[in-house]
Amino acid sequence: MIDLAGVSKHYQVGPVTVHALDGIDMRVDEGEFVVILGASGSGKTTLLNIIGALDQPTFGTVKIGGRDFASASRSELFALRRDTVSFVFQSFNLFAGLTALENVQFGVDVAGKTNGDGARSHLEAVGLGDRIDHFPHELSGGEQQRVAIARALATENPILLADEPTGELDFRTGAQIMELLIGQATEKSAVLVVTHNREIARVADRVIELSSGRIVGDGPPQGGKAPISELRW
Amino acid sequence: MNFLPLKFRWAMRDLRNRWLQVAGIACMIAIGTGLASGLQSSTQWRTASNEASIELTNMxxxxxxxxxxxxxxxxxxxxxxxxxxxxxxxxxxxxxxxxxxxxxxxxxxxxxxxxxxxxxxxxxxxxxxxxxxxxxxxxxxxxxxxxxxxxxxxxxxxxxxxxxxxxxxxxxxxxxxxxxxxxxxxxxxxxxxxxxxxxxxxxxxxxxxxxxxxxxxxxxxxxxxxxxxxxxxxxxxxxxxxxxxxxxxxxxxxxxxRADDAAYVALTADVEGDAAVYNVLSIILFGGAAFAALNFAARIVETQRREIGTLMAMGVKPASIAVRPVLMGLQIAVLGVLFGLMIGWLISRMMATVIEDFLVVPVFSAPFQFEVFLVTAFIGLLVPIVAVLWPVYRAVRVQPVEAIKTGHLASRGGGLAPLVGRLPLPGNSVMRMPFRNLLRAPRRTVLTLIALSTVLALIFAVIGMRDSFITTLSEGNDELIGDHPDRLIVNLDGFHPTRSDVVADILANPVLKSAEAVLTVGANVRPDADRIRVGGDFAELASAADAVRHIADENSLQLSIQILDFRSELWTPTARDGSLVIDRPGIVLARKAASDLGVGVGDNVALAHPKSTDQGNYTIGSTSVEVIAIHGYPIRSVAYVDSRQAETLGLAQITNGITAIPQDGMSLHDVKRVLFETPGIATVRGFSEGFKAIRDLFEQFSAIFLVIEVVILGLTLLIAFNTANISIEERARDHATMFAFGVSVPRVLFNLAIEGLVLGAVASVIGFGLGYALLVWIFVALVPNGYPELGIVFAVNLAQVIVLLAIAIAVIALAPVLSVRKLRRMDVPSTLRVLE
Incomplete structure (x- = not known):
């Protein structure tokens, strides 16, 4: 589903070349719930952005669904984002002018998935059936993140990318969010979660650990996959 | 520690980051100050030139x-x-x-x-x-x-x-x-x-x-x-x-x-009338520009509220917090005033050139009006500073914890927002976004609408003034020449019996295809039918006509009554209201005269007019006559009476002019040449000739009107551009999120254009409504003071208004396109992670 080979990302900051990613090789298949773990500056968000077609690598190939997007055109990248990947952001990034329902409907509309479940059912699925007409500022942080997840799910795209989805949430709410995300890793789709929180990595099927732009670890969590109820942070 | 140098550097960095917005707001201030100072300068030096000329010539x-x-x-x-x-x-x-x-x-x-x-x-x-x-x-x-x-x-x-x-x-x-x-x-x-x-x-x-x-x-x-x-x-x-x-x-x-002198009155009224209009225009335009500047400066400061909250959390005093935004206001103010003074100077020079061409006074100087520019510059400096102080005041009133919260810039939806924000809208979620963005912050939307509406109102008023003056001139010209562009009036050297040889010779002159004797006399009219007390007998009709002018008071108007045949095929006044009945005493008044007298068709007015006595002399008589019609000539003093009623007025069988049209194949010029030496003729003139000077002058002023229109349209574009620009900045994260979901740049631009379109359409409707009201006010309250004799025909060229409306809406809708580079170059990943 996701196949990266020799992916590097270099930035030029004045005279200095920053190697955000350096020779990344990885593959993610359907049904996987993958956590990309790393400290600040390790390159995990850059990796997520490249997978999500928000950014392009300096070197290497990025195959999504068997197609190489490393040197795709701008419009192809836009199309990939509409049809294949969906995002959940740390700071939710809901549209302040739209209600919860309209925010989710946005996901349906841009992906053109009009035959799928309605926006309302996605909101109900994340437990917000009674808050559909609320604007983002009328919702709590956890509720906003659940709306963001519902929006991403509403696209029905096979790859769900979440960047520090629990970063702004308390433990209890964060756990609820993680539970939602884990549930999305089905046989047709994969979920990639970027975090610096090792505790969260415990619930993943697979943990890819980054350091200085390189993969320093790739496998199941240490001590095996733990249930959500065991998480503490 | 002295933070001032740091804040100054910070403000300079703000300027570098926001130079486009600062320059945009400064341009709005510049247009406001420029037009205000330029127009008001012209009033100053026109008055000074007139006074110096009158003093030099010892009037x-x-x-x-x-x-x-x-x-x-x-x-x-x-x-x-x-x-x-x-x-x-x-x-x-x-x-x-x-x-x-x-x-x-x-x-x-x-x-x-x-x-x-x-x-x-x-x-x-x-x-x-x-x-x-x-x-x-x-x-x-x-x-x-x-x-x-x-x-x-x-x-x-x-x-x-x-x-x-x-x-x-x-x-x-x-x-x-x-x-x-x-x-x-x-x-x-x-x-x-x-x-x-x-x-x-x-x-x-x-x-x-x-x-x-x-x-x-x-x-x-x-x-x-x-x-x-x-x-x-x-x-x-x-x-x-x-x-x-x-x-x-x-x-x-x-x-x-001197106060009765027609030239002196016109000269003074001209300056006063123009000044009143200029003042209104410049105040409104300056107000609009100031309002827009206030709105945008406030929005820029609002984007700094998180930083302001951080400063508050660190215990920095509000006065100290205000320094940085005030420095930004100062940058806007200084730039705006500098540009503005240049624009003002250019407008002033342009006005001077046009006015010097038509105003022939011995002393004409149009020096730089320091006082006007100083006052305008002061206001121009003050507005942006006040504009930034207001949002700073609002920002420091917020609890620091609120200010530093993520999403604090999102509208909290006070006031009407909860109501309008939930209005059901058609279309999908992407389509609804522009409308939701407008509705979610009603106050912000209303502020932008006010700024846009104000400048559009001005455009409407300027076009309306120009169209109304042109229409008034055209209708006056059309009314006088009727079906004969070469219609002329032969003024006799005095009063003559209609059957005199002098009159007969002129009527029979072969250069005239058709000719009819008319009598033009001065009269005084008042709205009631009471007889007017008159005194003194005069030996001559001319003396009586002079005396009539001197019994005028504030309840009466002076008229120049032309007595002519209402059944004439040569020319008759057009009855806009009523009809040219000939079976009873009646007068045809100008609409302005009827309006000023408070009478209409069917009402009676009392005429004081020269009248022959039984002894063959003339005195002033009073006759009550019915207003039978309203004619189409815009000058208040012009009135008509049918020649069959001349006897009622005691003015039968007398003439002092002959209206005529040239023989086929002869021009007005030919007629003048032939009649030049004819005994009994004082002057010959074509009715259309009198309009040429006014039309020429108006053409000169049209250039100024055009400049004003372009300047105002430029201001509209600036406001629209700044709106789009600031909106793009405010909604950067929204746009980045849309990009993350695969929404294309053109689609985002389209949404912004839709937002502009809605703003533009609503602003146009409001603006043109306000403009209409402004125009009516100018013509009802201002113009009559300066030009009491002129009955302005209220006219607005609808086609031009529609074109302008379309341009204005297009300008506002397309303004976001100017920001396409900003969207295209957006660093989407960074913007997505920005915590405001």
Whole structure:
């Protein structure tokens, strides 16, 4: 589903070349719930952005669904984002002018998935059936993140990318969010979660650990996959 | 620790990051200050130039003229005047009407003329000076010789050379040696027509020459005087009248003051009328610009609220927090005022060029108006600073914890937001976004709408003013010429019986295809039917006509009534309301006259008018007549009565003019040439000629109107651009999120354009509504004060308004396209992670 080979990302900051990613090789298949773990500056968000077609690598190939997007055109990248990947952001990034329902409907509309479940059912699925007409500022942080997840799910795209989805949430709410995300890793789709929180990595099927732009670890969590109820942070 | 240098550096970095927005807001301030200072400067230097010119020429304060054809030996009136306490300088003149034939670059013209003989000895005249504008003055050796100076307005209108020859009615050849100005003709006003230079050639000459030309050796018929400081004008006027009557019983004398002088009134009214309109325009435009600046500066400061919250959390005092935004306001203010003063100076120069072309005054200077620019600059500096202080005040009132919260910039949805935000809207979520963005922050939307509406209202008002003046001119022209563009009026040299040989000869002249006698007399009208008390008998109708003008009061209007045949096939006034009935006494009034008198068709008015007595003399009579119709000519004083009712008015079988159309194949010019030497004719003029000078002037002013329109449209674009620009900045994260979900840049731009379209459409509707109200107010409250005789025809070119509306909406809708680069170059990943 996701196949990266020799992916590097270099930035030029004045005279200095920053190697955000350096020779990344990885593959993610359907049904996987993958956590990309790393400290600040390790390159995990850059990796997520490249997978999500928000950014392009300096070197290497990025195959999504068997197609190489490393040197795709701008419009192809836009199309990939509409049809294949969906995002959940740390700071939710809901549209302040739209209600919860309209925010989710946005996901349906841009992906053109009009035959799928309605926006309302996605909101109900994340437990917000009674808050559909609320604007983002009328919702709590956890509720906003659940709306963001519902929006991403509403696209029905096979790859769900979440960047520090629990970063702004308390433990209890964060756990609820993680539970939602884990549930999305089905046989047709994969979920990639970027975090610096090792505790969260415990619930993943697979943990890819980054350091200085390189993969320093790739496998199941240490001590095996733990249930959500065991998480503490 | 002194934070000021740090804040200054910080503010300079803000400037570097936001230079486009700062420059945009500064441009709005610049347009506001520029137009305000430019227009108001013109008022200052026009007033100063007029006053200096009047002072230089020592314009009369009191004038006495002998009625009809009366004349007195030179020295007789001056001696009387000199003996009256309060008169400082008095000089006699001899004035008579004629016509001239002269060559112009476009051929020979025949124009009604007024010869003014003045005492030119000892560098005179000392009252109502005659100042050569081009050429030279008349030398003492030329006193009594056929040497004259042409009035400058006439000379400019016909582009007459500085020196040359002309021919006076009666066949006398005159040499003109220059063109001169005199205060009674700084603006040429004749029979209520302003800018009448096309139809009046005033010739200034020595008193001796005028006496010879008019065959009145040693005689005078006019006196102008100035008063000693502190002298009471009314007392001096009464004393002068009494003394003349005592010394020369039976001579009718009509006095008038400077305040009655048509040119002086027009000159003053022109400046005051224009100033009032300029003030309104500049205040509104400046207000609109200031409002827009306030709105945008506030929005920029709002984007700093998180930083302000952080500063508050760190215990920085509010006054200290305010320094950085105030420095930004100062940057906007300084830039705005600098640009503004340049724009103001350009507008002022442009106005000066146009006005100098049409305003012929001996002293004309348009210096830089420091005071005006200083006041405007001060306000221009103040507005942006106030604009940033307001949001800073709002920001520091918020709890720091609120200010530093993520999403604090999202509208909290106070006021109407909860209601309008949930309005059901059609379309999918992406389509709804522009509407939701507008509705989620009603106050912000309303502020933007006010700024846009204000400037659009101004455009509408400016177009409306231009269209209304043009329509008024056109309708006036159309009304007078009817179906015959060459229709003309032959003014006789006095009153004649309609069956006299003089009249018969003119009516039968083969150069005229069709001709009819008319009678034009002065009258006074008031809205009620009460009889007017009149006093004094006059030997001549002309004297009675003069006297009529002097029984006017605030409840009455002066009229110039033309008595003509309402069944004429040559020409009749158009009845806009009512009809030209001929079976009962009735009068046809101008709409403005009817409006000012508060009467309509079917109401009665009381006319005070010259009337023949049983003894064959004339006095003032009063007749109650019905208003039978409203005609289409826009000048208030013009009225018409059917010739069958002349007897009712005691004016039957008398004429002083003949209206006619040229024979087929003959032009107006040909007719003038033939009739030039005909006995009994004073002047011949075409009805269409009077409009040319006004139209020419208007064409010059059209350039200024166009500049104002372009400037205002530019301001609209600036407001729209700034709106789009700031919106893009405010919604950067929204747009980044949309990009993350695969929404394309054109689609985001389209949404912004839709938002602009809605804003533009609503602003246009409001703006044009406000503009309409503004226009009505200008015409109802301002114009009548400056131009009481003019009945403006309210007109707005709908097609032009629609085009302009479309341009305005398009400008507002397409303004976001200017920000496409910003969207295209957006660092999406970074923007997505920005925590505001």
């Amino acid at each position: 009369y304060e009191l004038r006495a003229r002998l009625g009809g054809d009366s004349q007195l030996p030179r020295g007789s009136i001056e001696t009387i005047a000199s003996g009256i306490n309060g008169i400082e300088v008095a000089e006699e003149r001899l004035i008579y009407e004629s016509q001239i034939e002269t060559d112009t670059p476009e051929g020979t013209v025949f124009v009604p003329s007024r010869v003014i003989g003045v005492d030119m000895s000892d560098n005179g005249p000392h009252v109502n000076g005659v100042i050569p504008a081009v050429g030279r003055g008349i030398e003492p050796s030329e006193f009594g010789e056929p040497v004259v100076l042409i009035e400058r307005n006439f000379g400019v209108f016909y582009d007459i050379p500085i020196e040359g020859e002309l021919r006076l009615g009666g066949g006398t050849d005159l040499q003109f040696v220059g063109q001169a100005t005199s205060p009674e003709y700084f603006l040429v006003v004749e029979d209520g027509d302003v800018l009448a230079q096309a139809n009046l050639a005033v010739l200034f000459t020595s008193l001796e020459t005028a006496q010879i030309l008019s065959n009145s050796p040693g005689m005078v018929n006019d006196l102008v005087a100035t008063l000693k400081p502190g002298a009471e004008l009314d007392e001096v006027e009464s004393a002068l009248l009494a003394e003349i009557e005592k010394s020369h019983p039976g001579i009718n004398v009509v006095t008038s003051t």
